[in-house]
Amino acid sequence: MIVRDFILWFENAPAGARADGARVLARAWLDGRLDEAGRVEAEQVFFSLLDDPSPLARQALAETFAGAAKAPPALIAALACDQTNVSALVLARSPLLSDAQLIDCAAIGDSCAQAAIALRATLSPAVSAALAEIAAREALVVLAVNEGANLPEFAMRRMIERFWNDGELREALLGRAWLPATVRAALVxxxxxxxxxxxxxxxxxxxxxxxxxxxxxxxxxxxxxxxxCADYSNEIAALAAYLRVSGQLTAGLALRALLCGQTSLFEATLSELTGMGPRRIAGLVADPASSGFAAVYARAGMPESLFRAFQFALTALARLPHEKTEDGALRLPVIQAVLRQCEVSGDENLSSLVALLRRFEADATREAGRRVIERRKSETAPAPRPVQQPVAPALAAPILAAPILAPASAASETAPPVVAGPPVAEPAPAPTVETAKSSVEISIDLGALEKELIAA
Structure with a gap:
């Protein structure tokens, strides 16, 4: 009876009142305050509100039913396809929407609706991948910062591919707790x-x-x-595959990997280019002078002119102590060992290789110099000096009028400290002041002190 009276009142009520009435009726439906007949009639009212000329009533329904697990599924599906100010509430919160429904709503919705989906507390890989493919830039930024979204690696790379020149999206991806190696390479x-x-x-x-x-x-x-990355892990193999697909897997990159001591990346490169297994590749790389290594090198399509450089680098790495640097820097001893081998061989065909190695040597020397300077700075960094309080302008006249030589007995414990300014070009010989607690002589430059006090 109450619902029937509500329906009669509802027909002639203004839009704001209809929205308030819809909100009250929806809460009564959720709280179980209606009998079975009343619940059926209330649902009929809800569905009739979908055709209301004002969106206020539908928005009230969306606000009430958005997070409810026992809301009418058909009503939620209809509200999810409504205009943005209505659908966004449901798309962001409703647990009744399936992945297929979310993908469909993302396909027909605007950037606000897509952003609402991207804001959900949890997102499956399927929905995340669909958003990465079709969503607008604003929605992808929201998706990138949502740690609850299960973003597959290929979806993140697709986001970068679509909006590679958008710094905000790149920054949002970099802020994620974990990024695959391929995604980091794509961002670079x-x-x-x-x-x-x-x-x-x-x-x-x-x-x-x-x-x-x-x-x-x-x-x-x-x-x-x-x-x-871990030594020859799946992530290293995926990185080599991405570098190949993106056109970055060159002979120069493979040689740099060895000169940096990254043998795992070099082995993954050969495995990616030849299709051979990692264990077999590792066995061949361990003996660079063998015919097997020459065969796998040729099968990978690497340039013949660089073959000896790879042999020299692998030999040098085997002789030198193993060092794995976190910054991936070039190892100067390896480069110099390869250069010596090239000079000893006397092969004039290695001139272009020597030029490349010289460039690597310059880069490695520069980086080593920078690290040494930074280490020296950290070792010899002076202790932080106490902050000196500036002299107030009101104290300038008394200090200037005070005698230059103050007796030790006349020094007050509460007197403000005298701050010496920077020396002038030709300072006049200044007298000294003996303190009561120390025998250290303090030289006071009156000209510089006067300038500092006036500036204060």
């Missing part, structure tokens, strides 16, 4: 590409030089990423 490549385009457009450098710098940056980043 996108950043290098954008910076290169910017430098060329503003005539800061030529295209060829910009692309050379970008390639060096990508190669260095690949070494750093590989250094953070």
């Amino acid at each position: 490549a996108a950043t290098a590409r954008q910076l290169t385009d910017l430098a060329v457009e503003r005539n800061w450098m030529e295209r060829a030089r910009g692309e050379r710098i970008a390639q060096d940056s990508r190669d260095r980043a690949a070494m750093i990423i590989a250094a953070g």
